[in-house]
Amino acid sequence: MDKETIIAASKKHDIVPGRVYKYGTAGFRMKADLLEGVTFRVGLLAALRSRKLNGQAIGVMITASHNPAVDNGVKIVDPQGDMLEQEWETYATNLVNAPTHEDLVDYFHKLADALKIDLASPGKVIAGRDTRPSGSTLIAALAHSLAATSTTYVDYKILTTPQLHYLTRCINTAGTPGAYGEVSESGYYDKLLQAFSRALRGRKISGGLTVDCANGVGGPKLNELLKRHDSVKTGLKVKVVNDDVLRPEILNLDCGADFVKTRQRAPPNPKPAPGDRWCSLDGDADRLIYYWIDPETGFFMLDGDRIATLAASFIADLARSAGLNGQLRIGVIQTAYANGASTKYIEQHLQLPVVCTPTGVKHLHHAACSFDIGVYFEANGHGTVLFSATAIQTFRTKEPQSPAQKDALDILSALADLINQTVGDAISDMLMVEVILAHKGWTMKDWALTYQDLPNRLVRVEVGNKDLFQTTDAERKLSHPVGCQDEIDKEVKKYTNARSFARASGTENACRVYAEAATRSEADELANKVAVIVRQHGGY
Template identity: 70%
Template sequence: MEAAILATSQNYPIVPLGGGQAYTYGTAGFRMKAELLAPICFRVGLLAFLRSAFMNSQTIGVMVTASHNPAPDNGVKIVDPMGEMLEQDWEKYATALVNAATDQELVKIFNRIASELKINLKLPTKVICGRDTRPSGPKLVAALTDALAATNTEFINYGWLTTPQLHYLVRATNTEGNPLSYGKVSEDGYYEKLADAFIRAMNGRKINGTLTVDCANGIGAPKLIKFLKSLPQDKVNFIVKVVNDNVVKPDVLNLNCGADFVKTKQRAPLSPEPVPSGRSCSFDGDADRLIYYWTDAEKRFSMLDGDRISSLAALFLGNLVEGAGLKDELRIGVVQTAYANGASTAYISQHLKLPVICTPTGVKHLHHVAQNFDIGIYFEANGHGTVLFSPDALSALKTTAPQSPAQKDCLDILLALSDLINQTVGDAISDMLLVEVILAHKGWTLSDWAMTYMDLPNRLVRIEVGDKDLFKTTDAERRLSRPQGAQDEIDNEVKKFKNARSFARASGTENACRVYAEAATWSEANELAERVARIIERYGNQ
């Protein structure tokens, strides 16, 4: 094996970043310009082999995607056996392998990891892979394949997949044949599971009107179309218009459309022209983010982001749990990041009376905390999130004997939702279906949904800096611990505005910082954001 790795590695020389910088495995794995990624994908393949062997031959996933980034970018990340993100303790091993300067050093680090973790390199190993629609994908998968061939790893390339579909397939593969089977091990199995759960969760309700889905010209378009073909329309009246579905022309991926565009620009995609008062939503390039929105007759734009989806799910699930007679038995909680609008936090904690916990940005942090609840709801404001049902919660739903038809309905719908919601990771298709189920049950329009609370005006600003690593945070990324003095200046600015808060944090994928600001009015939120941005710019470019 060592000789095979050494020989194959010579085809994938690592490109040094220069300036003393190193490649780092973050929330999105490794993500950058695609021309740098082939040697990184090769080395991630070696790590996937080690991870599979370490996990006693369980199947590991590798996803090649750059999500909402422009088409010239790409990325690679590992999926753990139950569909989770790579265990955080292993990120340092990914970073060490990728930054090995020579082929000989790479083999040395590979052997050191195996020795340190007492990994049996003779165990059978298995890896499955998927990729989004970027033209760089096949070349990167080829590099991954070479690493897996060098380590004699069984490998299945599923080709085009949404990121959530790969997470589903990893978990389904590792639970196949046992009582906790997650679903059939196939892409069709994913569609069948969602379709069946959607019909059960609707419980006879019908959906009014057409939903327009902007797929960011990414992988979500063909996969959503396949799902809709698997859905029996005689059982549920779900009319969907798929737009921005051009996966043939690479340059239009995420261009002026998609969930990230809608969230950051706070406007509808540039094309097609939205239907006034119509119901619309947007996916991102790999279909793991979801944002809802509409425009009124005067073309005024209104957005329902991840905070809104989180609060809607909390409202509905809380009512169902109470109706099922399990309010005292099942603990429901909501996990947010510092980017969550303060009004959503107040609504959930004060009106719905549910606990809210703030974590650092990145779904791996939210997912981990959500697992501490019987029903854990987490969404980032960008629309990435899901709902987790604990084994105890599922057991309670299955074993509770209903005392009335209404209680039985609540139990049945909760069980259906546990199948409908992709519990491995945020899934735009799955989350969209969850939203449609809730709106149908409540008989709400998007305007009705928006009236549950009023968002505090807010602004998000991106600032390019000389070195983002100068900025360190504490208190779930809500305060800067470094550079010294920067947080004091931010605090002084916040005091000048009513109902205000602001924080700054380094980007996980770019050499930049992001500033978030809230205040009582839009003009004050804009002014606060600009003032804090100037502080960050000054400290970041000294």
């Protein structure tokens, strides 16, 4: 692989000097005008990754999800549609931070040597982007780096993030017993709709659903799916709103899943009528939040915790009905941000194990893989249900002893096809929720009444040095600064059903303080007291 060719290509896509770039859960994400050189360099890493994995296709997604339109991001998708292997996050960080074009190429070749990668072997990369205007510039930079490394490249143009994950897995499993689906955007819609119909088993969905698409890529893609959908057969009647992708400046503006979750209210436009069923996607359609306006008490949000408990409850019931008691391990994975009432409901009412992991989807996804059926959702609405190969095989091969057992096995098998197995997928998760509500015959109020959330508060605290704050116990306790956790524990003991924790922000020089307690005023008071403790220990 010619060094001069890569250097010449790299010179057309300079990085912005004086910045330190770090590959995180969302890949590299920042203001779009800083990203062109970063994206070029990510292409080099993707070219290496594909060759390291014997020419399997690697995905590159250009998106900044729920961020404003001026931001963008780039991240790598591994062959099975999962996130980049953790060790390679370090390689990505090192490669992107190479100070000169010559240093970049030297590190590229050193990495190839260290990892015993044959640079003469073939490599393949596929890419997609959301609707941000900066995406076309970044895709061009990516294409240049792949051309400079003689890497086969397919641009799937505008996609949701989950669609790019789906396509990556489909390409790498085509022609094998584990083939995931047809390698096309059309194949994605067909797989979801066929599984949706099978999972309903003739039941009809009642009441309309309004979907706020954050003026992002989910709007045109959901509309495309609905064109192919027979609403007479399923009863699903969807009204799509906030789907304007022609005015990029309104992407995620006062709408979308992140707005609903953080503001704890419905988007101002259009305004939901009392009793209507609503949900919001985020800008790249991998997060989902449901909500409704209770005619008596007002806005009520059904976030990732609520979706996880709904899915876990339904799947556990189906497993029992299918006669699979004791055969398959079902578990729920949460983070410290999950509401304590949801954890209690899962453990005591559903009688399922709960595993708590650090924040970040890669941690939840990894923990979910240790179960036959692993349900994971972050409170922000990003999540999915993973079914092991053993579980899927069991659904297909177990001999039913009754019509009820056959029904349950068929629905479980359909759910494994309906729920995106690669990554959280708002459109797929939305169809799952609609299936479950139809089977249970539940209204939004019935779903809301399963348990009562503990009042909680999240506070951002600016600190002198966020790196002073180090956590343990899945980020639920501070190990450093020494003594800080003891002070927090003393405050927590003063309140009923209370807990609180602090963790450093991944992107800002600040800490996030979470507190919950039996009443709203106690949760607010506790959060403010812990914020004072954090500020005192944080060098302010």
